[in-house]
Amino acid sequence: MSHHLVEVRELRHAYPDGTLALDGPTFTLHHGEAVALVGANGAGKSTLLKHLNGTLRAASGEVRVGELPVQAETLAQVRRTVGMVFQDPDDMLFMPTVLEDVAFGPRNLGFPPPEAEARARVALGQVGAAHLAAKAPYHLSVGEKRRCALAAVLAMGPDILVLDEPSTGLDPRGRRLLVGLLQAFTHTRIIATHDLDLASRLCPRTLVLHRGRLVADGPTRAILADRARMESWDLEAWPPEA
Amino acid sequence: MPSLAAALLDLRELDRLARLDTPVHRLDPRAKVLATAAFLATLASFGPREVSALLPLALFPVALAALGEVPFGLLARKTLLGLPFILVLGAFLPWVDRVPVLQLGPLAVSGGWLAFASLLVRGLLAMVTATALVAVTGFGDLCAALDRLGAPRAFSQQLLFLHRYLFLAGEETGRALQARELRAFGRPLAPREYGAFAGHLLTRSWERAERVHAALRARGFDGVLPARAQTAFGTGAWGFLLGWSAFFFLCRWLALPALLGGLLAGGGS
Ligand SMILES: Nc1ncnc2c1ncn2[C@@H]1O[C@H](COP(=O)(O)OP(=O)(O)OP(=O)(O)O)[C@@H](O)[C@H]1O
Ligand SMILES: [Mg+2]
Numbered sequence: 001m002s003h004h005l006v007e008v009r010e011l012r013h014a015y016p017d018g019t020l021a022l023d024g025p026t027f028t029l030h031h032g033e034a035v036a037l038v039g040a041n042g043a044g045k046s047t048l049l050k051h052l053n054g055t056l057r058a059a060s061g062e063v064r065v066g067e068l069p070v071q072a073e074t075l076a077q078v079r080r081t082v083g084m085v086f087q088d089p090d091d092m093l094f095m096p097t098v099l100e101d102v103a104f105g106p107r108n109l110g111f112p113p114p115e116a117e118a119r120a121r122v123a124l125g126q127v128g129a130a131h132l133a134a135k136a137p138y139h140l141s142v143g144e145k146r147r148c149a150l151a152a153v154l155a156m157g158p159d160i161l162v163l164d165e166p167s168t169g170l171d172p173r174g175r176r177l178l179v180g181l182l183q184a185f186t187h188t189r190i191i192a193t194h195d196l197d198l199a200s201r202l203c204p205r206t207l208v209l210h211r212g213r214l215v216a217d218g219p220t221r222a223i224l225a226d227r228a229r230m231e232s233w234d235l236e237a238w239p240p241e242a
Numbered sequence: 243m244p245s246l247a248a249a250l251l252d253l254r255e256l257d258r259l260a261r262l263d264t265p266v267h268r269l270d271p272r273a274k275v276l277a278t279a280a281f282l283a284t285l286a287s288f289g290p291r292e293v294s295a296l297l298p299l300a301l302f303p304v305a306l307a308a309l310g311e312v313p314f315g316l317l318a319r320k321t322l323l324g325l326p327f328i329l330v331l332g333a334f335l336p337w338v339d340r341v342p343v344l345q346l347g348p349l350a351v352s353g354g355w356l357a358f359a360s361l362l363v364r365g366l367l368a369m370v371t372a373t374a375l376v377a378v379t380g381f382g383d384l385c386a387a388l389d390r391l392g393a394p395r396a397f398s399q400q401l402l403f404l405h406r407y408l409f410l411a412g413e414e415t416g417r418a419l420q421a422r423e424l425r426a427f428g429r430p431l432a433p434r435e436y437g438a439f440a441g442h443l444l445t446r447s448w449e450r451a452e453r454v455h456a457a458l459r460a461r462g463f464d465g466v467l468p469a470r471a472q473t474a475f476g477t478g479a480w481g482f483l484l485g486w487s488a489f490f491f492l493c494r495w496l497a498l499p500a501l502l503g504g505l506l507a508g509g510g511s
Contacts, residue, residue: 050456076462091453094457
């Protein structure tokens with residue numbers, strides 16, 4: 001059961017050029033929890049998320065997924081558990097057609113082709129992109145790419161969903177679809193977003209990053225409404241003043 | 243530089259064509275790969291000064307393209323892209339061998355020029371055929387076919403990656419060019435900018451390739467791409483392979499042009 005749990009302790013990450021992108025955030029995610037990760041541009045959100053599935057490895061500090069410390073030996077298992085939707089969908093879509101791309105993850109998990117394809121079709125249906133199955137990924141609009149990238153992760157059936165700005169570039173209907181979809185999930189979810197409306201609808205709890213530090217961790221509405229603190233983190237309060 | 247955007251468009255066009263559904267597309271990719279290999283071997287087996295004897299072989303790429311609905315414009319563009327390389331390769335030939343071997347009206351043609359013409363024809367035929375093959379098979383299936391035919395995994399996979407990364411690099415280039423264009427108002431790239439631009443592009447493409455790789459890994463990719471739908475090597479495939487092989491054999495050993503009435507005199511010698 002405990003594999004739904006994520007634990008991050010004293011995580012530090014510096015990029016090769018010396019930028020200290022993460023400066024010691026420490027927190028835990030509990031089973032089935034939906035958590036928003038907010039912070040200004042460059043605050044370190046994407047960098048943090050990339051540690052959760054081992055795309056980036058902790059220079060110091062620790063990330064644990066369930067019982068497993070995220071390290072080279074556990075990567076395969078960690079990635080079965082943690083499904084990550086990257087910020088830029090162009091980084092994800094790789095195969096010649098959308099269907100093949102979405103089936104790519106399940107194939108790697110060892111599903112035989114027909115079953116992988118069936119999973120892919122279900123996932124595409126979930127995100128409202130069933131009609132795109134035969135298209136080439138690079139012929140899609142940004143919003144369509146985003147949906148397909150989400151489907152690509154859903155098709156793998158992860159326990160924990162890590163989403164990096166999932167609503168950017170979606171039209172109002174697509175966004176509503178996404179909110180509904182994410183609400184329906186029972187996965188543990190962590191969502192990096194600038195879309196504070198989405199954060200307040202989906203996530204009872206919010207983490208705030210400011211220049212690589214975790215500066216707030218608590219109930220979403222209270223944090224987002226605290227005008228003075230939000231502004232001190234280069235953010236704007238939500239809901240906006242009438 | 244705009245030709246780069248055009249080249250990328252062609253690359254995409256090839257990908258789109260590969261998903262058409264024609265009898266040639268439905269053939270087992272291995273039959274097409276093997277027939278093409280036989281074609282190339284036949285091309286290579288002719289004497290260095292053969293020209294007219296090579297011409298009937300053009301039937302193979304023409305048939306592939308026509309049956310596979312590959313537009314001839316695209317074929318021509320892709321083939322011309324390779325022309326400079328062939329010209330450079332063959333440029334010295336006329337200087338090496340100047341002994342006249344053939345009288346074309348008032349013109350004395352040296353052995354070197356014949357060899358040059360022969361190389362040109364072979365080069366163009368090989369380019370057209372390779373393009374047509376990719377267009378009616380698709381890069382993914384082509385690599386899978388190589389794989390199933392026993393080519394080293396690393397080779398076929400690298401080929402596939404090269405193809406996908408070419409897209410990525412092309413797209414980065416396209417975006418960067420477009421962004422620059424919007425602020426340049428038609429001013430061409432200055433030599434000094436050129437270096438910065440190229441360096442920037444290289445880094446961008448590299449970093450994107452890294453991110454793509456990270457994203458693949460995140461979905462459980464462990465170095466081997468899942469194989470695509472596998473077709474059986476049926477009667478159609480055998481017919482295609484054996485039929486064309488027989489044709490190549492005839493071209494090579496029965497001097498078909500002589501039978502058909504040569505287009506150019508004295509191809510032999
Ligand atoms: N590959 C890299 N090399 C060097 N520095 C980097 C690299 N990637 C990110 N950074 C830096 O690390 C910091 C955190 O970047 P990150 O992408 O995590 O921010 P973010 O919170 O996701 O921002 P955004 O909201 O704009 O997506 C930034 O200062 C950024 O400039
Ligand atoms: Mg980010």
